[in-house]
Amino acid sequence: MLDLAVLGLLRDAPLHGYELKQRLADLGFWRVSFGSLYPGLKRLERQGFIESLRDGGRKKTYQLVPKGQSHLEFLLTEETDTVEEERHFHLRLAFFRYLDGATRIKSLDRRRNELVQRLADSRRSMRKVNGRGQQRPDRYTRALMERGVRSTEADIAWLDQLIAAERSEQARPSSTELFQGGSQWAK
Amino acid sequence: MLDLAVLGLLRDAPLHGYELKQRLADLGFWRVSFGSLYPGLKRLERQGFIESLRDGGRKKTYQLVPKGQSHLEFLLTEETDTVEEERHFHLRLAFFRYLDGATRIKSLDRRRNELVQRLADSRRSMRKVNGRGQQRPDRYTRALMERGVRSTEADIAWLDQLIAAERSEQARPSSTELFQGGSQWAK
DNA sequence: CAGCAGTATATCGGACCGATATAGTGGGCG
DNA sequence: CGCCCACTATATCGGTCCGATATACTGCTG
The missing domain is CATH 1.10.287 (Helix Hairpins)
Known part of the structure; x- marks a missing residue:
């Protein structure tokens, strides 16, 4: 869920965590909370899908690495037999341009x-x-x-x-x- | 969320956990998982809102007690400044007859x-x-x-x-x- | 220059989920 | 009759996501 959102948004350009939240909110169907986002970003970095670099003090810029890009492709095309809940599908749709x-x-x-x-x-x-x-x-x-x-x-x-x-x-x-x-x- | 659903469904008649899941599914907007339901029922019993009685071996029947009924009234009328998410509102609507x-x-x-x-x-x-x-x-x-x-x-x-x-x-x-x-x- | 709204990152406890385990029941069918 | 399968039924586990809260810097407005 969050992984798909973050990797998808970072695909075109690096962003700050806060920006990610705003971009996602603009799509209109999910206002992700900071309690998900920041731990999620840590997780994605630990898994080697994204890299962060401190940006003039307190900000952090996150960017996609190749491993993350191929994981994104996987997330966009995998056939989850779980109900394909609404949010998941909408998220996919938001990144349909990569398919x-x-x-x-x-x-x-x-x-x-x-x-x-x-x-x-x-x-x-x-x-x-x-x-x-x-x-x-x-x-x-x-x-x-x-x-x-x-x-x-x-x-x-x-x-x-x-x-x-x-x-x-x-x-x-x-x-x-x-x-x-x-x-x-x-x- | 779950509390409102369970207390509301038990308001008119005692039910088994499995029945609760089905009734909720029939409303059409939430297919609650067992991983939420059974721990949730335990929680509600611990808090003194419902009582369970074993019913011929493996089944358990849950029923509302007065403390639970007044908690239900609270849940139905409280003004959550949190976004009143869709599911929460729909659940309320399902029990509007008590208001x-x-x-x-x-x-x-x-x-x-x-x-x-x-x-x-x-x-x-x-x-x-x-x-x-x-x-x-x-x-x-x-x-x-x-x-x-x-x-x-x-x-x-x-x-x-x-x-x-x-x-x-x-x-x-x-x-x-x-x-x-x-x-x-x-x- | 005080105050307030917005930017920005972070953590905590708890709710909820999907997967999985276990087991009894009831019906269809060869 | 015996086998299988779908359904009923309860339960736990690890993990994701959430709301609340803390902290602090920035920029605008009165």
Whole structure:
């Protein structure tokens, strides 16, 4: 989790610990705590994935070393049979630019399959909990379950868009697209 | 987190640890692990919030005691200045039936304010990351950030619905609604 | 120049997780 | 009948991540 985040962010440029936290927060889905970050950076250094150099007194700059780069590649492509939790997948997506198109589609498809499975589970448990076995759920529990279904559906639709975009990108490759992009939402 | 889940689920009826896990999974937003659950149950028993009784050999039935019930009330109403993370709020919602209308609305409003704040932060960091300071984000990072905004917006709209429903419920109270409910999605 | 917000690193105890161990139960199927 | 397999059920271990807290420097604003 943290390893993927740190190695991914350091891939393009060295950063301070504090900067890493901010960059990660900017992605919007994980506000990592210092209680994870600093021990995590130590761990990564001990494992030989990154190097730190003191930078004018109290600051420390962290940079990726080759061993860390190959570990990053591993983390981006490994097939974790564990549920591929949301955060993990989003993190991967944030570093998709380091993967080739085929690998991206594979990863997107995996995620999609999990969500379809989860959707089926949600619907099943709605039926179950509404059956004659136990007390019917109150309207808040119902709202909660419905929200789960709707947001999973929205995520599947979102993935479908990403998959379609990736396929059409592969059909008509334009080398600059991924890095520059049109800033449609730039305001 | 776990405390709230366990005490809330035991409020209406005693359950086995394994059943607790299943009930929680049925709510759809948290598949608690045994590595949390069983140590957690021990902790709650040690603190005097629940009691366990062996039930024909290897099973254990857990039940709420009065001290646990008042702790549940505390957990449901305390104002955690910590981010009121999603899971925590959803858990509260699952036990909203134990709160009065005014407290419910207060809790919904708090959550809504947080989401509005988060939405503003997301939009700000989109603008920031698109500025001339650093490298423009690739299309996957963009998709990720857009998704964050959309899902936060959807959640705010969802909360608005719940708040409206709660208000109209308070205007026209019908004692059975909350517990029975029309099973619109029962099919 | 006092105060306050932001930058920056670090540690501590505790919550939660995934993996793993162990074992009983109940059903399907040859 | 005997075998296997999936499910029920409890438990522990090492490790990750978190919130709280401490410390201290910087830069701005009133």
